[in-house]
Amino acid sequence: MTDRKMVTLTVEGRQVQVPEGTTMLEAAKVAGILIPHYCYHPGLPVAGVCRMCLVEVEKAPKLAPACATAVADGQIVHVHSDAAREARQGVLEMLLINHPLDCPICDQSGECELQDYTFAEGRKDSRYREAKRFNPVEDFGGDVLYVPNRCILCTRCVRFMEDVAHDPVLNVSERGDRAVIGKFEGHDLTHPWAGNVVELCPVGALLSKDFLNKARSWDLDRSASICPNCTQGCNAAIESRDNVVVRMRPRPNDDVNKFFLCDEGRLNYRWLNRRDRVEFPHVRQGDALAPVDWDVAVDAAAAALRGRRVFVLASPSLSNEVLFLLSRVIERVGGTGAFRVRQGPEAPLDGVPGLSLRADRAANVQGAELLGFGRTDTPLDGLAAGDVLLVADEELAGVDPAGITAAVGRAGAVVVIGTTLPPWARVASVVLPIANMAEEEGTFTNVQGRVQRYLQAKAAPGFARPGYAALADVLAALGEAVVYFLPADVFRALADTHAPFAGMNYDTLGLRGAIVSTGTGSPAMAAAST
Ligand code: SF4
Numbered sequence: 001m002t003d004r005k006m007v008t009l010t011v012e013g014r015q016v017q018v019p020e021g022t023t024m025l026e027a028a029k030v031a032g033i034l035i036p037h038y039c040y041h042p043g044l045p046v047a048g049v050c051r052m053c054l055v056e057v058e059k060a061p062k063l064a065p066a067c068a069t070a071v072a073d074g075q076i077v078h079v080h081s082d083a084a085r086e087a088r089q090g091v092l093e094m095l096l097i098n099h100p101l102d103c104p105i106c107d108q109s110g111e112c113e114l115q116d117y118t119f120a121e122g123r124k125d126s127r128y129r130e131a132k133r134f135n136p137v138e139d140f141g142g143d144v145l146y147v148p149n150r151c152i153l154c155t156r157c158v159r160f161m162e163d164v165a166h167d168p169v170l171n172v173s174e175r176g177d178r179a180v181i182g183k184f185e186g187h188d189l190t191h192p193w194a195g196n197v198v199e200l201c202p203v204g205a206l207l208s209k210d211f212l213n214k215a216r217s218w219d220l221d222r223s224a225s226i227c228p229n230c231t232q233g234c235n236a237a238i239e240s241r242d243n244v245v246v247r248m249r250p251r252p253n254d255d256v257n258k259f260f261l262c263d264e265g266r267l268n269y270r271w272l273n274r275r276d277r278v279e280f281p282h283v284r285q286g287d288a289l290a291p292v293d294w295d296v297a298v299d300a301a302a303a304a305l306r307g308r309r310v311f312v313l314a315s316p317s318l319s320n321e322v323l324f325l326l327s328r329v330i331e332r333v334g335g336t337g338a339f340r341v342r343q344g345p346e347a348p349l350d351g352v353p354g355l356s357l358r359a360d361r362a363a364n365v366q367g368a369e370l371l372g373f374g375r376t377d378t379p380l381d382g383l384a385a386g387d388v389l390l391v392a393d394e395e396l397a398g399v400d401p402a403g404i405t406a407a408v409g410r411a412g413a414v415v416v417i418g419t420t421l422p423p424w425a426r427v428a429s430v431v432l433p434i435a436n437m438a439e440e441e442g443t444f445t446n447v448q449g450r451v452q453r454y455l456q457a458k459a460a461p462g463f464a465r466p467g468y469a470a471l472a473d474v475l476a477a478l479g480e481a482v483v484y485f486l487p488a489d490v491f492r493a494l495a496d497t498h499a500p501f502a503g504m505n506y507d508t509l510g511l512r513g514a515i516v517s518t519g520t521g522s523p524a525m526a527a528a529s530t
């Protein structure tokens, strides 16, 4: 709790109280009023260069830039007075002098702040009769294209690279109406977090090569999600078109990723659209796997597990709910669980402490550990002779085929619960097809121990069901007394039985999440977040 002095002011007739030092633009947000702006972004240092945020302040001699002016007690601010609107109209007219009529072919159309503010309060005609300035499109490196004709020189991209990424690659080159964003000689936007400039650009001047011409923004469905590609657990929005994920964008969360996603995470979404999915439950009939109804496959899985110990090899990309139900299977029949996790180089975003592309390239490593699964580099070593090998969405990529054959040979039975059916898995007795993370809802526990919810973004293929639903049925067939209908039911049982999650509630987690406890009242794994 801050002990900063509170200041009371009135914005558009609404009285608000904000801490001393707050800018008028942020104070207006508290009052529920948007002051139009371009160069201001809450994740960047203030520049005050676009003049779009001019507002009228009673008793002040001239209009004030709301992004760069601190509030004062008793201030009365008018955002929609004639003088303020006229000033913004002038800024818009100036910006449009050289801006092309590109909206029909611009990727930003539908989510462009120049388009929005011009529609809201711009002039309906242009007084400019000269030819517009023209500069060719430039490849800025990484995933970024620069379309200078659309640039409004707000410098958000320059400030991000300099002040947040600490890799000053961009600058404002030339002066006056010839000014454009340039790259310093020999540098380009290959920094691991450089793709954020595309989101930060308020117009269509910086575009993602990956998303180029893929979809109109109004055709997209958006779901609040979590980036599944490392243990940082950056908050993201998954955007899909016709049930195909086409883009992942950051969702602000001050405690995890501020406003940013790394390039590797942002661009690694294609696996969510894999076409080689297993779509039907299967059971072994003679030499082959035959598609069957869910109830037949569930009974077969329960029969394979009954009376035998189990070794569960689980993906650390599975949700807390799925991992918890797998741990229930282990508790019911006896056995152990393990996981392995793909590694990659760490890549911190220097300007944001605690934010980094983490070496563990899976979303729920901490969840797996808290739920009793052991990390291993030799994933099949824990399988004892005669145990059921239950493989949960782990393709065993890179594992020596001879080792897999030997493990399958000593297993009492093989049960596969997964999104795909790799060639080795064709020896399974039972295959239960499950949804991937974009096709279900659930929670992950990130590197800081923050439990965060993600929502469903698209439909699962064929007869695939969410993993928690498939496992709930298997547990019911094994005699589990608790009935799990929804992820919230599973989470309740998880929180009731695992001390770090005690007191958490699926609904009150909201979309910002909550930190697991160590039992001493202090957040667990805080050290891991730095
Ligand atoms: S490219 Fe975009 S973010 Fe960069 S200065 Fe131009 S308008 Fe602003």
Ligand code: SF4
Residues within 6 Å of the ligand: 227, 228, 229, 230, 231, 232, 233, 234, 257, 260, 261, 262, 263, 264, 265, 266, 356, 357, 358
């Ligand atoms: S840091 Fe990790 S969680 Fe965040 S965007 Fe990158 S891969 Fe995704």
Ligand code: FES
Residues within 6 Å of the ligand: 036, 037, 038, 039, 040, 047, 048, 049, 050, 051, 052, 053, 054, 065, 066, 067, 068
């Ligand atoms: S947003 Fe205030 S000057 Fe640009």
